[in-house]
Amino acid sequence: MRILLVEDHRELAETIAAGLRREGLAVDLAADGPAALDRAATFRYEVIVLDRNLPRMHGDEVCRTLISNGHPARILMLTASAGIEDRVDGLTCGADDYLPKPFAFAELVARIRALIRRNQPALTPVLSHAGLRLDPNLRTASRSGRRLDLRPKEFAVLEVLMAAAGRPVPAEELLERAWDEAADPFTHTVKVTVSRLRRKLGDPPLIHTVPQAGYRLAAA
Known part of the structure; x- marks a missing residue:
């Protein structure tokens, strides 16, 4: 899943991004409001973590612009002020949740x-297909009861494929959904990750290559 983190404090932003990537999330960074809007217009994000006190454009205005533009991402507002008025203002402008600084990293991940989950109401909490079972909350996956030891990107690719419910998923979409803007689109990253995932899933093969269309899971 791809996240946009909008935070002007560079060291804090990089620390948070590194932690979220260890949790298996793809994270892009923006240091101010206009940069955030540019990225949101270019990429699909499930969640935008938005600092309220930003240079060039206030976080509230960024939030209102995202809402008016119909961006589908959920918005988690961060602020250094824990006052109830600030919280009300942040939620009034359209944010889905609010987290005062300083915060525990575990709480940020949980939120x-x-x-x-709220942004994907059509998905069941636990995905299953042809003996595969994937729990996005516990970050666990198994096949026919056998626990799969998956790397974060392998887990993310499998999650996207299972959520697609048999639809072929282009490599470009996998790159966009499971990686972030630091990924080189001209590398064989997706192909290598899918190859490793196939080996770990075992036989019979579950991930099929669809010529000119991408990858899909075998029919159940």
């Missing part, structure tokens, strides 16, 4: 995952 992001809760917003991701």
